[in-house]
Amino acid sequence: MDKKQKILIIGAGLSGSLLALRLAKKGYLIDLRESRKDLRITNISAGKSINLAFSDRGIKALALAGIMDQVMKICIPMKGRLIHNLDSSVFFSPYSGRGDKHINSISRGDLNAILMNEAEKLPNLTITFESECKKVNLKKNTAHFYNAKTEITEKVKAAIIFGADGAGSALRKSMFLQREILFSFSQQWLKHGYKELSFPAANNGGFLTEKNALHIWPRGTYMLIALPNIDGTFTVTLFLPHSDAKYSFETLNTSDKVLQFFKEQFPDALEIMPNLVEEFNTNPVGALGTIKCSPYSYKGKTLLIGDAAHAVVPFYGQGMNASFEDVTVLFKYIDKYENKALNNAEIWSKIFYEYEKERKKDADAIGDLAVENYFEMRDHVANDLFKKKRALEMKLEDAYPDRYFSKYSRVTFNDSMPYSVAKKIGNAQDKAFLNLIEDDVINENTSVKELFDKVKQKTDEIIA
Amino acid sequence: MDKKQKILIIGAGLSGSLLALRLAKKGYLIDLRESRKDLRITNISAGKSINLAFSDRGIKALALAGIMDQVMKICIPMKGRLIHNLDSSVFFSPYSGRGDKHINSISRGDLNAILMNEAEKLPNLTITFESECKKVNLKKNTAHFYNAKTEITEKVKAAIIFGADGAGSALRKSMFLQREILFSFSQQWLKHGYKELSFPAANNGGFLTEKNALHIWPRGTYMLIALPNIDGTFTVTLFLPHSDAKYSFETLNTSDKVLQFFKEQFPDALEIMPNLVEEFNTNPVGALGTIKCSPYSYKGKTLLIGDAAHAVVPFYGQGMNASFEDVTVLFKYIDKYENKALNNAEIWSKIFYEYEKERKKDADAIGDLAVENYFEMRDHVANDLFKKKRALEMKLEDAYPDRYFSKYSRVTFNDSMPYSVAKKIGNAQDKAFLNLIEDDVINENTSVKELFDKVKQKTDEIIA
Numbered sequence: 001m002d003k004k005q006k007i008l009i010i011g012a013g014l015s016g017s018l019l020a021l022r023l024a025k026k027g028y029l030i031d032l033r034e035s036r037k038d039l040r041i042t043n044i045s046a047g048k049s050i051n052l053a054f055s056d057r058g059i060k061a062l063a064l065a066g067i068m069d070q071v072m073k074i075c076i077p078m079k080g081r082l083i084h085n086l087d088s089s090v091f092f093s094p095y096s097g098r099g100d101k102h103i104n105s106i107s108r109g110d111l112n113a114i115l116m117n118e119a120e121k122l123p124n125l126t127i128t129f130e131s132e133c134k135k136v137n138l139k140k141n142t143a144h145f146y147n148a149k150t151e152i153t154e155k156v157k158a159a160i161i162f163g164a165d166g167a168g169s170a171l172r173k174s175m176f177l178q179r180e181i182l183f184s185f186s187q188q189w190l191k192h193g194y195k196e197l198s199f200p201a202a203n204n205g206g207f208l209t210e211k212n213a214l215h216i217w218p219r220g221t222y223m224l225i226a227l228p229n230i231d232g233t234f235t236v237t238l239f240l241p242h243s244d245a246k247y248s249f250e251t252l253n254t255s256d257k258v259l260q261f262f263k264e265q266f267p268d269a270l271e272i273m274p275n276l277v278e279e280f281n282t283n284p285v286g287a288l289g290t291i292k293c294s295p296y297s298y299k300g301k302t303l304l305i306g307d308a309a310h311a312v313v314p315f316y317g318q319g320m321n322a323s324f325e326d327v328t329v330l331f332k333y334i335d336k337y338e339n340k341a342l343n344n345a346e347i348w349s350k351i352f353y354e355y356e357k358e359r360k361k362d363a364d365a366i367g368d369l370a371v372e373n374y375f376e377m378r379d380h381v382a383n384d385l386f387k388k389k390r391a392l393e394m395k396l397e398d399a400y401p402d403r404y405f406s407k408y409s410r411v412t413f414n415d416s417m418p419y420s421v422a423k424k425i426g427n428a429q430d431k432a433f434l435n436l437i438e439d440d441v442i443n444e445n446t447s448v449k450e451l452f453d454k455v456k457q458k459t460d461e462i463i464a
Numbered sequence: 465m466d467k468k469q470k471i472l473i474i475g476a477g478l479s480g481s482l483l484a485l486r487l488a489k490k491g492y493l494i495d496l497r498e499s500r501k502d503l504r505i506t507n508i509s510a511g512k513s514i515n516l517a518f519s520d521r522g523i524k525a526l527a528l529a530g531i532m533d534q535v536m537k538i539c540i541p542m543k544g545r546l547i548h549n550l551d552s553s554v555f556f557s558p559y560s561g562r563g564d565k566h567i568n569s570i571s572r573g574d575l576n577a578i579l580m581n582e583a584e585k586l587p588n589l590t591i592t593f594e595s596e597c598k599k600v601n602l603k604k605n606t607a608h609f610y611n612a613k614t615e616i617t618e619k620v621k622a623a624i625i626f627g628a629d630g631a632g633s634a635l636r637k638s639m640f641l642q643r644e645i646l647f648s649f650s651q652q653w654l655k656h657g658y659k660e661l662s663f664p665a666a667n668n669g670g671f672l673t674e675k676n677a678l679h680i681w682p683r684g685t686y687m688l689i690a691l692p693n694i695d696g697t698f699t700v701t702l703f704l705p706h707s708d709a710k711y712s713f714e715t716l717n718t719s720d721k722v723l724q725f726f727k728e729q730f731p732d733a734l735e736i737m738p739n740l741v742e743e744f745n746t747n748p749v750g751a752l753g754t755i756k757c758s759p760y761s762y763k764g765k766t767l768l769i770g771d772a773a774h775a776v777v778p779f780y781g782q783g784m785n786a787s788f789e790d791v792t793v794l795f796k797y798i799d800k801y802e803n804k805a806l807n808n809a810e811i812w813s814k815i816f817y818e819y820e821k822e823r824k825k826d827a828d829a830i831g832d833l834a835v836e837n838y839f840e841m842r843d844h845v846a847n848d849l850f851k852k853k854r855a856l857e858m859k860l861e862d863a864y865p866d867r868y869f870s871k872y873s874r875v876t877f878n879d880s881m882p883y884s885v886a887k888k889i890g891n892a893q894d895k896a897f898l899n900l901i902e903d904d905v906i907n908e909n910t911s912v913k914e915l916f917d918k919v920k921q922k923t924d925e926i927i928a
Contacts, residue, residue, distance in 0.1 A: 187648060
């Protein structure tokens with residue numbers, strides 16, 4: 001393939017920067033554009049969550065880009081969920097019965113900075129900031145950019161255009177509006193929104209609560225979570241209905257009501273939230289949506305990747321990992337085709353076609369899994385049946401580390417299993433477990449051997 | 465309620481005209497706008513199917529508007545499906561074991577004309593043609609109209625704006641683009657498109673094939689259907705993949721290939737299609753999509769209705785009937801609230817809120833049912849298992865006319881059962897039937913009493 005043809009990547013967020021880095025390392029000529037200011041110079045967080053869950057699929061993708069040594073340094077391991085009850089008692093629910101498995105809390109900004117720094121080292125790559133894509137002319141393969149500061153509009157022509165421009169993607173909108181494409185599209189909003197809050201660091205720079213856990217205060221129709229940051233603070237997120245509920249962002253409209261709500265519902269959290277009211281009144285309410293679409297590409301010339309193709313809600317901690325995995329999957333097909341004796345257009349057409357054929361079903365699956373986990377995290381985590389199941393699953397994962405995997409493990413720690421397969425097996429297995437516990441076929445006295453066989457048999461039945 | 469406040473209805477198609485007629489009959493002041501020319505003067509059919517299936521839910525809605533006497537005169541009863549095999553043999557599959565039940569073929573244009581004529585008789589209603597809605601300003605409740613002939617743009621302010629402007633609704637687009645609304649939206653295209661063709665009338669003005677049936681040539685991945693018109697012609701529709709198949713609109717690209725395809729696949733139809741090649745080369749390929757959205761309304765001031773809220777594919781023959789039923793359901797809440805001692809804004813808010821609460825799940829259900837039937841009509845109708853099931857169901861409907869209803873009957877002939885309930889029971893019942901036949905628990909020798917009990921029991925099990 002002729003690598004001197006320009007590749008334009010819209011969006012220097014997490015997936016755009018990783019894609020740019022990997023393509024540039026292969027020698028492609030990359031024009032990477034970002035609508036916002038350089039986050040390494042200016043502090044930007046508007047509309048983006050501050051820290052994220054980073055796990056195996058993401059790690060695999062960054063290892064393939066050769067940057068995991070650096071990234072490891074900004075990871076805080078979280079070994080399980082620390083559930084906070086109403087009476088302030090807690091219990092710890094490990095993510096896996098295999099002791100070594102954990103997920104990580106990571107700063108979105110710091111990770112993005114590493115990706116950009118690495119990308120900028122390469123001579124065949126440029127990053128242009130404050131260059132906002134307004135639309136893409138698909139026939140001419142030109143993208144229209146606008147700089148709000150200079151008020152200059154620029155048309156950029158490229159051989160290939162990647163849309164890594166997030167949930168509000170301008171490329172996706174252009175594909176949606178192009179009548180000639182039968183563009184299937186879905187955006188679904190949850191009735192819950194979110195607001196980011198914080199726990200401060202301890203005076204000594206340490207942590208005011210357990211560092212190596214994802215904290216959850218599950219309360220049925222609302223929930224608080226907290227993830228650690230390397231400076232000792234925690235980013236705390238309140239998930240609450242927008243409206244139409246006793247407690248909602250609409251009804252919590254005075255400082256007193258906010259304080260009263262936290263006092264009743266999250267008393268132990270409130271103790272370490274000196275700035276609660278100020279943060280609550282200042283920080284915006286975010287919306288939680290799932291986006292699915294198809295096709296991802298147009299005539300082998302443009303491709304949607306990351307959130308632009310499949311925004312997901314945050315309840316499986318897989319949004320960033322799924323976007324990074326897009327790049328892993330895409331490179332499988334770039335590697336397969338780039339040296340074939342075909343012209344560039346034919347090569348990219350094949351790459352994009354096979355990429356979507358593999359990836360679409362998995363991106364849809366993680367979108368569904370994340371919505372399903374929205375209900376599980378809010379509700380089931382604190383439910384007795386769920387706790388019994390979780391305890392039995394931990395026993396199984398401990399006894400059969402290479403043979404038994406919970407749904408969570410399949411999704412999170414099994415990066416060779418596609419999301420769609422993890423979803424199918426995982427959901428059947430969960431159903432099997434709950435049925436067997438409810439019918440008292442299995443309980444805490446069942447031997448692990450019998451437990452394994454019973455669950456396996458029932459799961460196979462359900463899948464069949 | 466103050467009825468002198470202007471109500472704007474965008475779109476004088478089937479649902480817009482019916483809504484306008486019923487509101488005007490109640491004394492409301494109606495401004496009805498249509499983007500196209502008056503179809504009573506100019507022959508317009510572009511992008512719209514010529515005839516439609518008209519059944520109980522639609523009939524109920526038009527009876528409530530007091531126009532069924534007129535409409536009956538343009539109905540052609542279709543008592544079942546006449547299936548045409550590859551060898552040109554046929555078999556008849558009645559829509560119901562109850563002899564009196566049938567659906568109707570009706571001309572979209574003639575029906576729309578009746579609705580407009582009736583509406584125009586009322587002094588408090590005006591229809592303006594060639595007035596195309598470009599967008600709606602939701603904050604100001606103004607709609608922007610454009611007349612392509614005069615090139616005049618007009619802003620219309622109204623107390624209430626209804627979007628009855630079809631699948632491409634300008635009101636829906638304005639709601640989609642308004643960031644403040646969390647507008648969930650989905651458009652899903654089938655891989656099949658359609659093309660309209662025809663059978664001419666006989667020389668004596670009669671019909672060249674059975675008049676009182678919906679003709680189907682099911683061929684697995686493609687299908688031909690034909691519905692009668694009152695002038696003796698049939699409107700024939702070919703459903704075929706757009707591409708990526710041996711036979712597709714992409715591959716049938718010469719007159720010879722088209723002729724050969726029909727000769728092989730639809731030989732008996734070809735015999736009465738003297739203009740096949742000309743029609744095939746002239747008529748456009750249409751796309752088949754399902755649209756779902758929520759919310760339907762904005763602050764009690766605008767409401768989406770008909771295809772604008774829920775476009776469905778044509779495979780259950782319910783698109784028009786569902787849109788008419790919207791009006792029936794809406795009036796349930798207008799009747800409930802219009803005389804309450806509240807201000808107009810409060811009344812319309814309550815009406816729109818309760819309307820969507822009832823209607824959304826049913827509109828979604830008929831959208832899903834229509835896609836499911838896309839597979840059934842193409843494939844299963846000619847399948848042995850399906851034929852056995854259909855024969856046994858006919859026996860049951862005949863023996864228990866008031867107790868047994870097939871899924872098709874529940875959807876089509878049971879206008880007091882919401883679509884969502886028809887879908888749930890109907891799908892369980894279909895599954896029960898197929899399981900019982902496959903396991904040979906029921907067959908043609910089973911007594912009707914036993915048949916009824918077995919199917920009922922299994923259906924209840926599946927629902928539970």
